[in-house]
Amino acid sequence: MVNPTIQRRRLGLALKRARERAGKTQDEAAVVIDAAASKISRIELGQSGIKLTDLGLLLDLYGVRNDEAESLRELARAGRQRGRWSSYRNAVPDWFRQYLDLEGDASEIRWYQPEVIPGILQIEPYIRAMNATAHARSATEDTDRQVTVRLERQSILRDTGPELGFILSESALRRNIGDPDIMRSQLMHLAEVGKQANVTIQVYPFGAQTYETASFNFIILRFGEDSSSDVIYVETFTDADYLDRPDAVRAYTRLWDRLRAAALGPVESRRLILRMAGDLKRQQT
Template sequence: MSALPYHPPEQSGQHDELASVVPMAGSTGREAAARLLGEQLRQWREERRLTQADLAHVIRASVSKISRLERGESPAKARDVFDLARFMRLSAKETRLIERLLEQAQDCEWYQNFSDVTPSYLKRLISLEGSAVEIAAYEHQVIPGLLQTTDYARALVRTVKPWADEAEIDRIVALRCRRQLILDHPIPRVTVMLDEGVLMRPRGGPEVMRQQLRHLLEAADTKRVNIRIVEFDQGASVSPPYAITHLTFGEGGPSDLVYVEHINGADYVTHQKALYDYKHALDQLRFVAADRVRSKELICEAIERYS
């Protein structure tokens, strides 16, 4: 594998193509995006030989509302649009186009379109990830969200939200994949210390895990993503029983912070003494973690076990 620019799973090669059809920002840009979004929805509906009444039923609306939406005259609600996308079985590429047009039509940051499936404690982290110059993380249970494949992410969502319907699961998975687009840019640099036990947990089954681990190898072969495995015998005395994410920002940006997630919430640590303690924990993990070559060997060994 060559050190090519990293692309999230199932998104390679699409970013520039989508950007070329998105209008400029501003009120005129918002109106143009709303019209483009409406035209795309109408085109996809007609290709599938569906009526406006068919779509109205999906989002419990009137036919006139669908008509206004297709003309770009009615404000588009993200949940309605994604419900229509699911009903029409749009492809991943078509769904990403919707996301970009919604951002422009609503003049909002991309993650605001996922507010219905984003816990309030996670919104701040997502808003800051794209402006960080470096992200250092330790994970002891799962592959970090920035490096998850679609199937692996779906298996995790089903584990933690067994009551969720397929529409909600699709939205959460789409959010995780959309976050990964920050890895298409020169920054941030990402270093992940991954507990060896994560490789042993076949989330989603052996085939899903094989795909996920192969994806890790691809990411590890790039210059900006550094994956280090913390082996059991080396990390026993220094590995904390919780995940840690440390964000560092450039000159003029926010002060660095640590994000520590719990089962129903998260802490954002900025106090200098506590910040030092978490950074020290990450430094210890870096010191005992296997180097890049050994880490890739451990991942390959895990792939073989799942074969």
């Protein structure tokens, strides 16, 4: 199935490159289609579709012709379809549905998480315990749909899925979500998933001998071998930022590399996770 979000991102990136190649500004492009410069920005970020008539005007402005122009028209048509997650509109906000589409088509995902277990690594009891705390007044139906979304996302954990790298702060593993039995099951699940060939889990321990750290989570998404299409996803309480500027991508990639170097290796990390799970089991006896 063609992912419309990915097609919009590909179109936006291609239009941005064509505009810059033509020496045009976003303001100049906006005048041509009788829109605000922010509209051009949303199109180039893949956050908004574009009418074919407006696309034709931009292609003329940028001097894009023949096969290249037709290829961009095809991307625009594909980008107007509904995404896979559109049926979850009530349970998932717009800004996060875009991430879900990107996550599903990424060839490589690098995920740094300092406070809780990443969503695609969570078991159902852990998800429900988190929801019970964060959304105490949420309807049961909404909670069920949110759980369904999170569990469906875990299909990318299959062996033929993307390359997945996780760096988890030790605090994310020690923060009690639910009862000790839930936490022990969650930790055992992490240890099991970490054995997969395409999954690497590293723990950033309290005793790391470095000052390098980040108090916020971020995700680096890559699509194929072309790093110029990398996206950095940084989530806030009510919104998210999708960063694709080369300088931002380079900065976050360097941060990831430093965090990975400071974290325990995969084997040491798995031993620590299993040791924590064993400690929880002994506490229950």
